[in-house]
Amino acid sequence: xxxxxxxxxxxxxxxxxxxxxxxxxxxxxxxxxxxxxxxxxxxxxxxxxxxxxxxxxxxxxxxxxxxxxxxxxxxxxxxxxxxxxxxxxxxxxxxxxxxxxxxxxxxxxxxxxxxxxxxxxxxxxxxxxxxxxxxxxxxxxxxxxxxxxxxxxxxxxxxxxxxxxxxxxxxxxxxxx
Amino acid sequence: xxxxxxxxxxxxxxxxxxxxxxxxxxxxxxxxxxxxxxxxxxxxxxxxxxxxxxxxxxxxxxxxxxxxxxxxxxxxxxxxxxxxxxxxxxxxxxxxxxxxxxxxxxxxxxxxxxxxxxxxxxxxxxxxxxxxxxxxxxxxxxxxxxxxxxxxxxxxxxxxxxxxxxxxxxxxxxxxxxxxxxxxxxxxxxxxxxxxxxxxxxxxxxxxxxxxxxxxxxxxxxxxxxxxxxxxxxxxxxxxxxxxxxxxxxxxxxxxxxxxxxxxxxxxxxxxxxxxxxxxxxxxxxxxxxxxxxxxxxxxxxxxxxxxxxxxxxxxxxxxxxxxxxxxxxxxxxxxxxxxxxxxxxxxxxxxxxxxxxxxxxxxxxxxxxxxxxxxxxxxxxxxxxxxxxxxxxxxxxxxxxxxxxxxxxxxxxxxxxxxxxxxxxxxxxxxxxxxxxxxxxxxxxxxxxxxxxxxxxxxxxxxxxxxxxxxxxxxxxxxxxxxxxxxxxxxxxxxxxxxxxxxxxxxxxxxxxxxxxxxxxxxxxxxxxxxxxxxxxxxxxxxxxxxxxxxxxxxxxxxxxxxxxxxxxxxxxxxxxxxxxxxxxxxxxxx
Numbered sequence: 050x051x052x053x054x055x056x057x058x059x060x061x062x063x064x065x066x067x068x069x070x071x072x073x074x075x076x077x078x079x080x081x082x083x084x085x086x087x088x089x090x091x092x093x094x095x096x097x098x099x100x101x102x103x104x105x106x107x108x109x110x111x112x113x114x115x116x117x118x119x120x121x122x123x124x125x126x127x128x129x130x131x132x133x134x135x136x137x138x139x140x141x142x143x144x145x146x147x148x149x150x151x152x153x154x155x156x157x158x159x160x161x162x163x164x165x166x167x168x169x170x171x172x173x174x175x176x177x178x179x180x181x182x183x184x185x186x187x188x189x190x191x192x193x194x195x196x197x198x199x200x201x202x203x204x205x206x207x208x209x210x211x212x213x214x215x216x217x218x219x220x221x222x223x224x225x226x
Numbered sequence: 227x228x229x230x231x232x233x234x235x236x237x238x239x240x241x242x243x244x245x246x247x248x249x250x251x252x253x254x255x256x257x258x259x260x261x262x263x264x265x266x267x268x269x270x271x272x273x274x275x276x277x278x279x280x281x282x283x284x285x286x287x288x289x290x291x292x293x294x295x296x297x298x299x300x301x302x303x304x305x306x307x308x309x310x311x312x313x314x315x316x317x318x319x320x321x322x323x324x325x326x327x328x329x330x331x332x333x334x335x336x337x338x339x340x341x342x343x344x345x346x347x348x349x350x351x352x353x354x355x356x357x358x359x360x361x362x363x364x365x366x367x368x369x370x371x372x373x374x375x376x377x378x379x380x381x382x383x384x385x386x387x388x389x390x391x392x393x394x395x396x397x398x399x400x401x402x403x404x405x406x407x408x409x410x411x412x413x414x415x416x417x418x419x420x421x422x423x424x425x426x427x428x429x430x431x432x433x434x435x436x437x438x439x440x441x442x443x444x445x446x447x448x449x450x451x452x453x454x455x456x457x458x459x460x461x462x463x464x465x466x467x468x469x470x471x472x473x474x475x476x477x478x479x480x481x482x483x484x485x486x487x488x489x490x491x492x493x494x495x496x497x498x499x500x501x502x503x504x505x506x507x508x509x510x511x512x513x514x515x516x517x518x519x520x521x522x523x524x525x526x527x528x529x530x531x532x533x534x535x536x537x538x539x540x541x542x543x544x545x546x547x548x549x550x551x552x553x554x555x556x557x558x559x560x561x562x563x564x565x566x567x568x569x570x571x572x573x574x575x576x577x578x579x580x581x582x583x584x585x586x587x588x589x590x591x592x593x594x595x596x597x598x599x600x601x602x603x604x605x606x607x608x609x610x611x612x613x614x615x616x617x618x619x620x621x622x623x624x625x626x627x628x629x630x631x632x633x634x635x636x637x638x639x640x641x642x643x644x645x646x647x648x649x650x651x652x653x654x655x656x657x658x659x660x661x662x663x664x665x666x667x668x669x670x671x672x673x674x675x676x677x678x679x680x681x682x683x684x685x686x687x688x689x690x691x692x693x694x695x696x697x698x699x700x701x702x703x704x705x706x707x708x709x710x711x712x713x714x715x716x717x718x719x720x721x722x723x724x725x726x727x728x729x730x731x732x733x734x735x736x737x738x739x740x741x742x743x744x745x746x747x748x749x750x751x752x753x754x755x756x757x758x759x760x761x762x763x764x765x766x767x768x769x770x771x772x773x774x775x776x777x778x779x780x781x782x783x784x785x786x787x788x789x790x791x792x793x794x795x796x797x798x799x800x801x802x803x804x805x806x807x808x809x810x811x812x813x814x815x816x817x818x
Contacts, residue, residue, distance in 0.1 A: 160357060182316055182356040189315070191357040194350070197326045 059222065064211050067219035073112070078102070078122070082210045085218055094118060099139070101207050108132070113151060121157070123203060130161075138177075140200060147181075158196060162186075231568040231618070232257035233561070234751070234788035237277035257790045260568075263561035264543040266536040272561055272787055273536055278543060283533040286550040289319050289526050293550050302374075305525035309373045313353035314506055314521030320351040322370045325361070351523055360523060374525060396465050488517070563623050566630065566671065566756060570791060571617040571733070610799045611742040615722075615735055618791070622671040622730040628758045631668040632734075635751035635788075659744035659796065664736040665723045668757070674730040740796055748793040755786030 058076040059065050065077060066085040073091025077083065078100040088109045089096060096112050099122040104110070107129040112118040114135060121139035126132060129146040138157035143149065147161045150168040159175050161167060162182035167175075178191040214220075238256045256274070264273040285294045287306035298307070311320040325348055348366035351373075352359045360366070367376055491500065502518040509524060534544040545557040608614050622628055725733040738748060760783045 162355060180357045189356065189358075192359065192362065194359045194361060195323055195326060195352055195357075198323070 235274035265561040310526035311523040316356040318355040661739040
């Protein structure tokens with residue numbers, strides 16, 4: 050099946066750097082920051098990214114399924130992570146070099162720790178407030194304590210980046226072929 | 227198996243004997259790579275990690291890098307007294323955070339919340355990695371500093387502390403009597419007495435317990451003196467512990483209802499996470515609960531900076547700087563600054579020379595260097611019955627030129643009486659696996675000097691060298707032709723002798739002749755002795771004021787050490803023999 054033609058819908062308030070590798074049908078919401086050297090491949094189905102997300106360098110978002118891949122608001126995808134899950138909720142954190150398989154669905158407030166590989170053999174939905182950490186990818190449930198401060202911090206993070214990134218990087222504007 | 231050269235430290239074998247043959251497994255403990263060895267200048271000897279005596283130089287907390295004076299280390303039980311805690315689940319560092327303002331929920335549409343509402347007590351310990359926080363245990367603080375003191379109250383009421391206090395009270399009278407009698411006894415040695423005055427009652431009890439009757443151990447018999455004063459051990463009342471120890475055994479292991487339900491839950495998915503792991507529990511000295519929800523945050527254990535001394539002359543070999551942040555050393559007497567480093571090379575096994583099988587072995591065994599650099603430490607396997615030239619590169623760390631002399635130890639095989647240097651196959655008994663030919667005359671190595679002190683000519687020559695070596699497998703002969711080479715000692719083959727001299731590196735070639743029946747590893751002991759000029763300043767006596775002339779008496783000193791050279795393993799020729807046998811048997815079958 051031939052890859053979909055490139056179609057990017059980037060909100061005017063989103064900050065997407067020039068150096069980003071985009072392919073396929075991608076929609077990026079308001080306030081989202083995409084750092085340089087990110088790879089977003091909507092190979093088969095489209096990818097929709099919500100508002101106020103931060104996607105850091107080296108992150109890979111791939112959609113290999115026909116269905117649409119929805120990423121919610123206020124997520125942060127740290128450096129080097131690889132995400133293939135078909136749906137991501139809001140306020141999640143995917144830490145550095147974590148890898149998430151396409152069988153998992155993230156809900157809200159999940160934290161996938163650094164270097165963790167989340168590859169269950171069957172389809173799984175991670176509950177809210179799940180935390181994965183450690184080299185064996187142990188998991189536990191977070192009480193949610195401290196989430197307001199963290200979300201506040203993230204908002205500030207997004208605001209800061211949207212001011213500073215355009216000063217030092219070229220930005221990509223919306224293109225429709 | 228990469229080829230390597232290990233240095234022998236004579237701490238384990240008697241000083242006059244040569245080191246044991248390297249084919250024995252027990253010899254591996256005394257052989258160390260050069261970068262792990264120290265050198266004592268007073269004794270003129272190599273010291274290794276095993277023989278060196280270690281003492282603590284300073285204690286510090288790995289998190290806040292605060293240096294803790296040794297006196298308060300004991301008082302704080304080896305842990306950080308400030309706000310450094312370890313998460314009980316993931317052993318990450320905990321940070322002190324104010325708790326969320328109550329009554330607020332996260333609304334994705336709302337913009338940022340005012341900061342004033344955030345920095346409020348009660349404060350919690352929070353792990354950024356696994357998101358554990360201390361409110362699960364009910365630990366909250368009123369102010370963000372001095373947390374250790376606030377937690378101290380919790381710790382003091384722990385069952386083990388109360389038990390210890392009871393024990394101390396019980397033995398208090400006995401100890402006081404012991405202490406007074408031992409300080410008045412005249413048999414105790416002077417240093418022992420000084421010790422006693424500074425020790426607390428607990429350690430006095432420990433030392434007197436050690437001095438009691440143990441068969442076979444020499445002791446100070448003080449019972450004649452002690453009979454008079456103090457209470458005898460037998461008169462002490464029997465100690466009754468706070469909690470019956472029999473009941474302790476059932477804690478957490480009994481057949482209570484909650485225990486049964488706990489066990490049932492373990493079967494469910496992720497139920498096993500509820501059980502505290504062994505690593506999380508063993509820092510506690512008491513048999514605590516095995517639930518992971520009961521794990522407490524630990525204060526950060528302290529790390530120490532150690533200094534090392536020579537065991538014989540007590541000279542300090544390694545002394546780190548007092549400052550916690552600095553990783554440098556005040557005194558650093560490492561062997562690499564005194565001994566020449568030796569690197570084995572196999573020029574004949576360059577990429578062109580490697581067989582396809584060896585190249586495959588190189589790539590599949592996951593060697594970190596590329597095949598192009600295979601010259602340095604290839605996975606060497608030598609075929610039985612062939613001769614391989616190899617090279618040893620000696621690097622001189624001293625500021626003076628040295629002369630090095632090598633001598634290979636004769637291999638003493640258990641069942642053979644042949645000398646190690648004859649070719650194999652000529653004796654009736656088990657022949658030696660291999661023979662080593664190395665130059666026996668001494669060769670010089672230039673002094674070490676800073677890179678910019680070398681002339682431009684040498685630099686050009688060095689560039690030529692690299693190209694010449696990289697070009698062909700027979701790089702030895704081509705390098706012999708370029709200018710500035712010295713090959714010493716009228717050796718018959720071009721392979722043996724000094725190959726080249728570059729800056730402070732001398733490359734010496736040798737040959738290893740592998741016997742036809744050879745098997746195992748090619749490892750041999752070699753004694754390296756080098757002569758260097760040491761300048762000893764001696765001052766002239768009787769000169770006052772100006773003109774204190776110093777005459778230096780320079781003498782040639784010799785130092786020798788043993789080295790184990792490991793060149794690789796031998797591929798036995800059995801397979802070819804088997805193939806021949808098979809072919810022979812097939813033919814005989816066809817004929818027959």
